[in-house]
Amino acid sequence: MAQLITDGSNHGVHPFVCQLRDVDTHLPLSGIELGDIGTKQGWNGIDNGYLRLDNVRVPRTNMLMKYFVVHKDGRYERIGSNDKAIYSTLIYARSLCASFYGGRMVIMAASVAIRHCLVMKCDKYGSLFENRFVKNTLVTELASGLAIWLAGNALSNEYKRLLPRIMDGDSSPLPALHAISSGYKALSTYLGPEGVERCRRCCGQVGGLVASGLPIISETVSPGVTIDGDNTVMYLQLARYLVKLERRRREDGDSKNERGDDVDNEFDSSGPNSKSFALHMIKLHGLKSQKLIEQAYDRMTSLVTSEGLPLYEAWNRTSVDLVQAAEAYTISYAVKSFYDVIMSCGNDQDGGPDRDDEDLKNVLFDVLCLFAVHSFVSSVNVCYHLLTDKLPTSNLSDLRQSIDKMVDKLAPNALALSDGLDLSDAELDTCIGTYCGNTDADIFNYVADVQPYNAKPDLLKPVLEGLRNYFKLRSRL
Amino acid sequence: MAQLITDGSNHGVHPFVCQLRDVDTHLPLSGIELGDIGTKQGWNGIDNGYLRLDNVRVPRTNMLMKYFVVHKDGRYERIGSNDKAIYSTLIYARSLCASFYGGRMVIMAASVAIRHCLVMKCDKYGSLFENRFVKNTLVTELASGLAIWLAGNALSNEYKRLLPRIMDGDSSPLPALHAISSGYKALSTYLGPEGVERCRRCCGQVGGLVASGLPIISETVSPGVTIDGDNTVMYLQLARYLVKLERRRREDGDSKNERGDDVDNEFDSSGPNSKSFALHMIKLHGLKSQKLIEQAYDRMTSLVTSEGLPLYEAWNRTSVDLVQAAEAYTISYAVKSFYDVIMSCGNDQDGGPDRDDEDLKNVLFDVLCLFAVHSFVSSVNVCYHLLTDKLPTSNLSDLRQSIDKMVDKLAPNALALSDGLDLSDAELDTCIGTYCGNTDADIFNYVADVQPYNAKPDLLKPVLEGLRNYFKLRSRL
Incomplete structure (x- = not known):
C-alpha cells in the first residue's frame, strides 16, 4: 500500500502488488530494501517485515482497482458507490x-x-x-x-x-x-x-x-x-x-x-x-x-x-x-x-x-x-x-x-x-491449572523432569570439574 | 529456613545451613531433592531453585542462633530483646x-x-x-x-x-x-x-x-x-x-x-x-x-x-x-x-x-x-x-x-x-530513544544489520533451494 498521487493530487493510501525478490537468487530486486523487523514482545511466530521502495516502477495495472481506477491518461475515477466496503x-x-x-x-x-x-x-x-x-x-x-x-x-x-x-x-x-x-x-x-x-x-x-x-x-x-x-x-x-x-x-x-x-x-x-x-x-x-x-x-x-x-x-x-x-x-x-x-x-x-x-x-x-x-x-x-x-x-x-x-x-x-468452555490442557499448556487440579504434583514433575539440569544432573559434571581444576590451579600459585 | 518445632511447640520459621550436594559428584545427598525452577517471566539471569528435604538430619548447631538458642535439652530461648532486628x-x-x-x-x-x-x-x-x-x-x-x-x-x-x-x-x-x-x-x-x-x-x-x-x-x-x-x-x-x-x-x-x-x-x-x-x-x-x-x-x-x-x-x-x-x-x-x-x-x-x-x-x-x-x-x-x-x-x-x-x-x-539522570545509551539499550535522537536511522540500521537474515540474505538460499526441489518433485508426480 502507498499514497497514490496522480496529476499532482493525493488520493490517499491504495493497494498494489509488485515483485520484490529475484526468483532465482531470492535477493531483493534493485531499489528494494526489505527484511524482518526483529524480535518482538509477543507474536514472534509472525515474520513482520519492513519494506522501502526507492525509484521502483510499479505498472498501473498492478493496482487493485475494483472500487477505483487510474486511467491510462492518469485520470482517477471511483467505481460505484461502494468504495467503503x-x-x-x-x-x-x-x-x-x-x-x-x-x-x-x-x-x-x-x-x-x-x-x-x-x-x-x-x-x-x-x-x-x-x-x-x-x-x-x-x-x-x-x-x-x-x-x-x-x-x-x-x-x-x-x-x-x-x-x-x-x-x-x-x-x-x-x-x-x-x-x-x-x-x-x-x-x-x-x-x-x-x-x-x-x-x-x-x-x-x-x-x-x-x-x-x-x-x-x-x-x-x-x-x-x-x-x-x-x-x-x-x-x-x-x-x-x-x-x-x-x-x-x-x-x-x-x-x-x-x-x-x-x-x-x-x-x-x-x-x-x-x-x-x-x-x-x-x-x-x-x-x-x-x-x-x-x-x-x-x-x-x-x-x-x-x-x-x-x-x-x-x-x-x-x-x-x-x-x-x-x-x-x-x-x-x-x-x-x-x-x-x-x-x-x-x-x-x-x-x-x-x-x-x-x-x-x-x-x-x-x-x-x-x-x-x-x-x-x-x-x-x-x-x-x-x-x-x-x-x-x-x-x-x-x-x-x-x-x-x-x-x-x-x-x-x-x-x-x-x-464449560472446554479449554483443553494442551491449549492452556500449564502445570498449575490442569483439568485434574493436581497442581503440586504437576509442578514438581515439571521442574524435576523438564529442566535439563534437573533431569540430568550429570550435565553439571564438566562445569564442576572445570571449577575444581581452576581452584587447584589457584592454590598452586 | 524451616519451621522450628521443639518439645511439640512450633516457634515459626528459623534459618539454618546444611550440606546439599556431594562435594565430589555434585549430586544431591540422600533425602535431598533440588533443582532449578525453570524459565520465568523476567529475571531469568537469576537461578531460582527449589528444595525438598525428606528425613534429613540437620545438627542443632547448624542453626543461625544469634537472637535465639535451642539448648541441648531442646529448650527454646530468645536472646536479648532485639530479635526484630x-x-x-x-x-x-x-x-x-x-x-x-x-x-x-x-x-x-x-x-x-x-x-x-x-x-x-x-x-x-x-x-x-x-x-x-x-x-x-x-x-x-x-x-x-x-x-x-x-x-x-x-x-x-x-x-x-x-x-x-x-x-x-x-x-x-x-x-x-x-x-x-x-x-x-x-x-x-x-x-x-x-x-x-x-x-x-x-x-x-x-x-x-x-x-x-x-x-x-x-x-x-x-x-x-x-x-x-x-x-x-x-x-x-x-x-x-x-x-x-x-x-x-x-x-x-x-x-x-x-x-x-x-x-x-x-x-x-x-x-x-x-x-x-x-x-x-x-x-x-x-x-x-x-x-x-x-x-x-x-x-x-x-x-x-x-x-x-x-x-x-x-x-x-x-x-x-x-x-x-x-x-x-x-x-x-x-x-x-x-x-x-x-x-x-x-x-x-x-x-x-x-x-x-x-x-x-x-x-x-x-x-x-x-x-x-x-x-x-x-x-x-x-x-x-x-x-x-x-x-x-x-x-x-x-x-x-x-x-x-x-x-x-x-x-x-x-x-x-x-x-538529567545521565542514563547512558548502553543502559537504555534502545534503537528508538538514543541520546542523539536519531530514531529513524537507528531503527533502519538495527533491522538491516542486526537481524541475521537481513544482514546475510544468502542464509535463505538453502531454504529456497529446498523449496524449489520440493516443488519440482511435486510437479513430476
Whole structure:
C-alpha cells in the first residue's frame, strides 16, 4: 500500500502488488530494501517485515482497482458507490480482536488461576481462592472475559449477517459497525493484558513460571494495544462517530434520546432478580456514556467558538475527554449486547431443554451484573460530577459494596463456567491449572523432569570439574 | 529456613545451613531433592531453585542462633530483646524495590519514549509528543517515576541513618519503617509495570520491538508484584500497622490527629506558586488516607462486634478496604516525603549555587504537584463518598481539568529531566530513544544489520533451494 498521487493530487493510501525478490537468487530486486523487523514482545511466530521502495516502477495495472481506477491518461475515477466496503474486512478483524484479547485469553488465564487457587491450601481460609482479594479478582476477571467474549462474538455474527447487504452496495450499516468495532478492539485489548496480569498475580510467584502457562498468555495479549490500529486512534474513530450523533441530536432538538433520564435509583443488587438489576445497570451505563460525550462535545465546540481554535487543535485538546466518552460508550454497548445474547439463549432451533436454559440464563445474568457493576465503579471517577443528580453518593458506595456479594453469589459457579468452555490442557499448556487440579504434583514433575539440569544432573559434571581444576590451579600459585 | 518445632511447640520459621550436594559428584545427598525452577517471566539471569528435604538430619548447631538458642535439652530461648532486628534487612531490600520498579525503571521507559515521540513527526501537530494523549501520559509517568524514585531513596537513607540505633538494641523505629517499606514495595511494583507499559504504548508498535529496549524494561518490572513479598500481603502488613494506630487514636480520644480537617478548599493549581499547591495536595492525600482507614476500621470492628465473626474472618472480609487504605497512606507518605526531599535541596554542604537550586526546586515542585494530583484523581473513586464535605464535586472536576495545564507547564522540562539522570545509551539499550535522537536511522540500521537474515540474505538460499526441489518433485508426480 502507498499514497497514490496522480496529476499532482493525493488520493490517499491504495493497494498494489509488485515483485520484490529475484526468483532465482531470492535477493531483493534493485531499489528494494526489505527484511524482518526483529524480535518482538509477543507474536514472534509472525515474520513482520519492513519494506522501502526507492525509484521502483510499479505498472498501473498492478493496482487493485475494483472500487477505483487510474486511467491510462492518469485520470482517477471511483467505481460505484461502494468504495467503503473495503473497510469491511477491518470490521471483522476488529470484532475478532474483541473476542480474543479481553475475551478468550482472559478466560484462559482466569481458568488456570481459579483451578490453581482452589487447590492451594491457605491457612485458616481453606483454599487460596477464599482469600477475599483473590476471589474478587478471579471471579471478576472471569465475568469480564465472558462478557467481552460473548459481546465480541455477537459483533462478528452481526457483521456476517450484514455482509451480503454491504457487498450488494448498501453501505448504510458500515459507519455504526465500524465505530463500535473500533471501540471493541480498544476496550478488549486494554482489558486483556490487565486481566491476564491480575489473574497471574493471584497465583503468586508460581504464576511467573513459564511452565504455568500464564506468562505465555500475558505475552500474547501484550501487543494488542498497539497492533491492528492503536487504541487511542481506535477510540477517537468511535468518538468521531459519537460526536456526529451528538451534533445531529442537538440539531434535531432531541433531548431525550439515549439520555437515560429514566434511571431508577431504587434497585436491589443482592436480590434474586439479576435480570431487572441488569436492566438498571444498562441504563446507568447509557447515562454515563451520554453525559461524557455531551461534556466532550461542549468542551470541543467551546474551544472552537470561544477561543477560535482550528477544529484539529480543539479535537486534540479534548482527546482525553473524547477517549473517555468512547470507552464509556463501548462498555455500555457491550453490556447491552451481552444482555441481548442472554435473552436469545435457547431461541435457536437446536437449543437445549427449557429448564437448563433458565438455569444458564440466571448464571449468565449474574456474570453480566458483576461485569456491569465492576466496569461502572472502576471508571466512574471520570464522570462522577456529571451524575450526582442521578446517582447519589450513598448509592455509589452501595454499588461498590455490592461487588463482594455478587462475587460470593457467582463464585460457586466459577469453576463450572471456566470448565464449560472446554479449554483443553494442551491449549492452556500449564502445570498449575490442569483439568485434574493436581497442581503440586504437576509442578514438581515439571521442574524435576523438564529442566535439563534437573533431569540430568550429570550435565553439571564438566562445569564442576572445570571449577575444581581452576581452584587447584589457584592454590598452586 | 524451616519451621522450628521443639518439645511439640512450633516457634515459626528459623534459618539454618546444611550440606546439599556431594562435594565430589555434585549430586544431591540422600533425602535431598533440588533443582532449578525453570524459565520465568523476567529475571531469568537469576537461578531460582527449589528444595525438598525428606528425613534429613540437620545438627542443632547448624542453626543461625544469634537472637535465639535451642539448648541441648531442646529448650527454646530468645536472646536479648532485639530479635526484630532480623527484619531490618528486609526493610532495606523493600526500599530498594521502591526506588527501582516504579522509580528508575519508569524513568528509563519514559526517557526512551519522550525522546522517540519528540522526533517522530505527526501530521499537523509537529511531533507525536504534541498529541494530547501522548504528552499527558509521558509527562505524568516521568513525574511519577521521579517521585517514587526520590521517595524510595529517602527511605533507604532513613534506614541507613537509623540502622546503628537498631543494631544497638533500639527497635522502636522498626514498626513504622517496616510498615512504610511494605507499602512502598507494593506501590512501586504496581506502578512499575503499568507505567512502563503506558510509555511503551505511546511509541506504537515500534515500542514492541525488543530493539526499542522497552520490552526488556517491561519484562524486568513485571515480576515485581509477586516477588520479595506479594503486594496484597505487603499492603495488609501496612494496614495492620495503620489499624493499630487508628485503635490507639480512638482510645486516646484524639479526633484531630492526621485528619486533615484543615484542608482549604480554595487553591490555585495553575498559579506560579507550586509549593503552596503542593502543601494543599499533601493535606488532601492525608485526609483521603485517614478517611479510608477509618472506614475499614469501622467495617472490620462491626463485623466482629455485630456479626460475631472471628477477627481473621473479619480481616479477610475487609481486606479490599484495608488494601485501599494502605495504598492511600503510601501515596500520601510518598508525596510528603518528596516534598521534604525538595525542601532539603541545597542544604547539603556540597550543594550547588543558590540560584540554580531555586530553579531546580521550582521544577521539582511542578513534578510533585502533577504526581500528587494524578495519583489523587485516579484513585479518588474508592473514597469519593467520604470526602464530599471536604471536596465538592466541582473542585474534583477542576482538579482533573488542571492536569492538562500542569502537563503543559512541565512538558518543556521533560527532556532535560530525563537527560538529567545521565542514563547512558548502553543502559537504555534502545534503537528508538538514543541520546542523539536519531530514531529513524537507528531503527533502519538495527533491522538491516542486526537481524541475521537481513544482514546475510544468502542464509535463505538453502531454504529456497529446498523449496524449489520440493516443488519440482511435486510437479513430476
